[in-house]
Amino acid sequence: MVVAAGVNAMSRGRAAVWAATGCAAALVLLFQYFGNSxxxxxxxxSLYYWWGYQWANPxxxxxxxxxxxxxSGWLLxxxxxxxxxxxxxxxxxxAAWPALVAMMAGLALHAVxxxxxxxxxxxxxxxxxxxGVLRLGGGRRWGAAAAFPLAFMVFAIPINALDSxxxxxxxxxxxxxxxxxxxxxxxxxxxGTLLVAPDGKYNYDVAAACSGIRSLTAMAALSLLxxxxxxxxxxxxxxxxxxxFPLVYVGNVARILAIIFAAEAGGPKWGDIAHExxxxxxxxxxxxxxLGAIALLRKFRPEQAHEVCHPLDDKSGCHLMDDxxxxxxxxxxxxxxxxVRGLGIGVARNEVVVGGGNSGPLRRADERAARPxxxxxxxxxxxxxxxxxxDALAQRPARGASGVLLAxxxxxxxxxxxxxxxEWTGQPQPISAAELEILPPDTGYSRKLYFNHRDPSKQxxxxxxxxxxxxxxxxxxxxxxxxxxxxxxxxxxxxxxxPADAGAEFAATLLRVRREVQTPAGKQIVPQLVAxxxxxxxxxxxxxxxxxxxxxxxxxxxGRADRWAYVLLQTSxxxxxxAALARxxxxxxxxxxxxxxxxxxx
Numbered sequence: 001m002v003v004a005a006g007v008n009a010m011s012r013g014r015a016a017v018w019a020a021t022g023c024a025a026a027l028v029l030l031f032q033y034f035g036n037s038x039x040x041x042x043x044x045x046s047l048y049y050w051w052g053y054q055w056a057n058p059x060x061x062x063x064x065x066x067x068x069x070x071x072s073g074w075l076l077x078x079x080x081x082x083x084x085x086x087x088x089x090x091x092x093x094x095a096a097w098p099a100l101v102a103m104m105a106g107l108a109l110h111a112v113x114x115x116x117x118x119x120x121x122x123x124x125x126x127x128x129x130x131x132g133v134l135r136l137g138g139g140r141r142w143g144a145a146a147a148f149p150l151a152f153m154v155f156a157i158p159i160n161a162l163d164s165x166x167x168x169x170x171x172x173x174x175x176x177x178x179x180x181x182x183x184x185x186x187x188x189x190x191x192g193t194l195l196v197a198p199d200g201k202y203n204y205d206v207a208a209a210c211s212g213i214r215s216l217t218a219m220a221a222l223s224l225l226x227x228x229x230x231x232x233x234x235x236x237x238x239x240x241x242x243x244x245f246p247l248v249y250v251g252n253v254a255r256i257l258a259i260i261f262a263a264e265a266g267g268p269k270w271g272d273i274a275h276e277x278x279x280x281x282x283x284x285x286x287x288x289x290x291l292g293a294i295a296l297l298r299k300f301r302p303e304q305a306h307e308v309c310h311p312l313d314d315k316s317g318c319h320l321m322d323d324x325x326x327x328x329x330x331x332x333x334x335x336x337x338x339x340v341r342g343l344g345i346g347v348a349r350n351e352v353v354v355g356g357g358n359s360g361p362l363r364r365a366d367e368r369a370a371r372p373x374x375x376x377x378x379x380x381x382x383x384x385x386x387x388x389x390x391d392a393l394a395q396r397p398a399r400g401a402s403g404v405l406l407a408x409x410x411x412x413x414x415x416x417x418x419x420x421x422x423e424w425t426g427q428p429q430p431i432s433a434a435e436l437e438i439l440p441p442d443t444g445y446s447r448k449l450y451f452n453h454r455d456p457s458k459q460x461x462x463x464x465x466x467x468x469x470x471x472x473x474x475x476x477x478x479x480x481x482x483x484x485x486x487x488x489x490x491x492x493x494x495x496x497x498x499p500a501d502a503g504a505e506f507a508a509t510l511l512r513v514r515r516e517v518q519t520p521a522g523k524q525i526v527p528q529l530v531a532x533x534x535x536x537x538x539x540x541x542x543x544x545x546x547x548x549x550x551x552x553x554x555x556x557x558x559g560r561a562d563r564w565a566y567v568l569l570q571t572s573x574x575x576x577x578x579a580a581l582a583r584x585x586x587x588x589x590x591x592x593x594x595x596x597x598x599x600x601x602x
Contacts, residue, residue, distance in 0.1 A: 004091060012372075016096075019372035023103060026383035028256070031108070036483035037199045038117040040440045040472025049128060050119055054158045064218045071225060072149040096371045098143065103379045104134030107386055114390055115559075116552040117471045123157050126356035127339070136375060146246045150230060155221040169216075171490070173249065178454075186264050194210040195260065219286045228489050230294050232303060240290060247289040251282035345453045400554070400562035402562035404464060404595045412444035412564060413464045413595055418592035429461070439543035442468025460587045463568040464595060467563050471551060474564050476509070476544040477532045486513040486528075494531055496579065499589045501598030507542035512573070513567025529580045532568040535596055542597040567596070 035047025055065035097100035106128035113121030126152045141162050178195060189196045220241060227240030255278035263271030338350045405414045418426050426448035435445075444466035445561035453459040478488060494510035511530040533540055534547040536554075541547040547564060554560045569587065573580040 005502065016139065016372040017137045019376035020099075021135050022135045022376040023136060023379045023383075026380040027103070027106075027126075027133065030107075031126055031129075032388055034114065034394075035110075035122055035126075036119045037390075037394065038119055038470055038472045040470045041438060042194055047119065047122055049510045051123060051156075055156070057451070060158050061083070062156065062158040065158075067218075068153060068156040068221060071221075072152050075149040075152065075225075076146055076227075080141070082143045083145055089236050096136060096375045099129060099132040099136035100378065102135065103375075104382065106132065107379075107382050111386060111390070112556055115179035116394065116555045117193060118161070118466040118552060120157050124154070127151070127153055136372060142300035148391060152221070154223070155217060155224075159217075169252075171248070173252045173256060176253045177260065177512045179255055181260045184261075186328040188260055188261060195256070197264070205369055211283050217243070218250050219244045219283070219290075222287065223290045226290055230298065236297065236303065240294060243293055244290055247286040248282070249287075251285035252280050254278065254285060292578055308507055314341075322324065347565070359387045400560040402466065403537060403565040404567075405597065406444075407446075410470075411442060413466050416446055416448045416464075417594055418448075420450060420587060422592070423453055424450045424587065425453065426462075429463070439465075439473050440468050440470045442470075442472040445564075452583075457572075458575075458583060459571060460566075460583050461572075462587060462591060464565055465568075466565040469561065471561070473562070473589070474544075474547070474566055477530065477568055481511070481513055481530065486515050488513050496531070497587060498592050498596070498598055500593040506533065506540045506596070512577075527530045529569060529573045529577060529584070530568065530570045531567055531584060535565045535567060536562045 031047040033045055036042070036050045037046075037047055042053050044053075045049055051065075054062045055069075058061075072467075077316060106125040108125075109128065110122045112126035113119065114123060127529050129565040131143065131146055131150050134146045138145075160543065174195065178188055185542035187198050189198055215386065223244035229235035231237050231240070255275075258278045258281070259271045263276035277338045329536045392441045402413075406412070407414050420426070427450075431445050431447075435443075446466075447461070450460045450462060465473065481488060483548045490510050490512040494508050495505040495507055497505050508531045511528055511532075512527065514525050514527045517526050519523055533542050534544070536543075536547075536550070539550060541550060546567075551562065551564060554562060569584045571580050571583050
């Protein structure tokens with residue numbers, strides 16, 4: 001009788017493994033051939049290649065993804081070992097519906113990510129599906145063991161929005177460092193993110209790499225990992241995670257201060273040495289602070305025994321867990337004694353009965369063994385159906401209108417005027433080889449450099465980049481500016497008027513940038529203003545984030561993929577910002593009616 005129960009458990013176990021294998025095969029094909037719909041920068045349909053490429057590409061600043069992947073694998077192995085995953089039973093498999101719900105949610109989320117051309121959303125969907133497969137094939141133990149490792153993989157997803165956070169973090173770091181240096185008696189001069197000695201002994205521009213945003217992601221991941229390994233309650237784990245944020249700020253301020261003090265004492269050479277050494281010093285400060293806080297918490301505020309419900313219990317029984325993770329059962333042993341039922345002997349948990357003509361329990365056991373196959377059938381059918389639908393969607397002509405007026409051929413924006421009145425002349429500007437290579441081939445361009453006849457040094461660069469079918473044609477201009485050697489000192493908002501729309505205003509992002517150039521008189525700082533905005537068929541957005549969400553919303557809810565355009569103006573600010581903004585508006589007064597409709601202004 002006991003043997004029959006064991007055989008039934010093994011049968012259910014094999015059914016679950018085979019069902020999970022079928023689900024995994026279908027999902028692997030889905031994410032391989034229909035995992036990525038944004039083909040602009042990385043021309044692949046594979047989610048795996050797209051994600052791995054980000055880890056291998058230094059420009060993505062996600063090289064820590066390999067470390068996160070290794071740590072996630074180790075965490076899964078650790079959790080399985082601690083839960084005695086090798087000891088399986090029928091009860092261990094549990095219900096199949098959590099796995100079904102997770103995989104169905106992953107499939108739905110991936111459809112949203114594919115339609116919106118947001119591969120990062122599809123990565124989250126993939127992680128959900130991966131948990132569902134492990135939960136189906138390995139039961140409660142594998143589901144519980146894989147939950148945190150898979151969630152930890154979120155730190156390996158490239159998030160470009162962090163660049164914007166990094167800009168403000170950089171400004172705060174420079175402001176604090178300059179104030180502390182001056183309070184210490186060092187008369188350092190500050191201009192945006194530029195730190196200069198009054199006597200010219202040193203000149204440091206705090207670049208994006210020194211903002212702390214690169215270390216923030218890695219430090220947040222390591223801090224959460226340390227909290228997870230040292231504490232049982234999520235309240236304390238999250239406390240450790242939050243603690244790393246001010247420590248990253250403190251570490252980067254310490255780094256800048258070390259550079260200033262070293263340069264003041266020994267010149268630029270000492271400052272460069274301090275720059276390199278303190279790159280590691282940030283990690284020492286953050287990790288030292290996090291581990292010190294953990295040690296203090298464990299010593300002076302150890303975790304009290306608290307109730308933790310065991311994920312493998314069918315009943316609502318719980319266990320007591322102390323700070324060392326030692327569990328004491330709070331209820332009777334889960335095993336039930338054998339009892340006599342009629343003419344046979346039954347096992348209460350497995351509900352397997354031999355003899356007595358009672359076939360009900362056996363039939364229920366067979367039904368439970370069939371449930372994983374039902375889940376597999378549903379998931380495979382949904383995955384295949386989604387592949388067919390996504391393939392048809394990818395082949396369908398794009399819907400939506402252009403954000404700007406088009407040239408006759410329909411690909412590029414309308415050509416900008418060559419003359420603006422009698423004072424301004426526009427010279428066509430070539431598209432760089434890098435742009436042609438990186439951006440999708442159906443991206444459209446129109447740009448000119450306008451100069452004033454009375455003073456040719458007064459120039460305004462006007463550029464329009466128009467997306468094709470792929471949204472990746474449109475990116476944040478900050479990326480190009482930094483790549484061209486410009487330093488962004490400050491970001492704000494500027495309102496321009498549209499002369500053909502009764503003088504209505506629209507908002508644009510305004511960047512104050514500068515670059516150091518070599519002149520016969522020595523090195524000089526060249527300040528410029530850069531303004532940009534994004535245009536759809538029915539909207540004007542000042543920021544990339546607002547454009548990003550509006551475009552995704554239209555793609556998902558309306559099935560509409562507009563050809564967004566971003567318009568950029570750039571001019572020198574050497575004669576003051578007021579004069580620079582006036583030049584921009586002068587050029588717009590003559591060009592906006594040519595390329596931008598008087599539409600949906602704010």
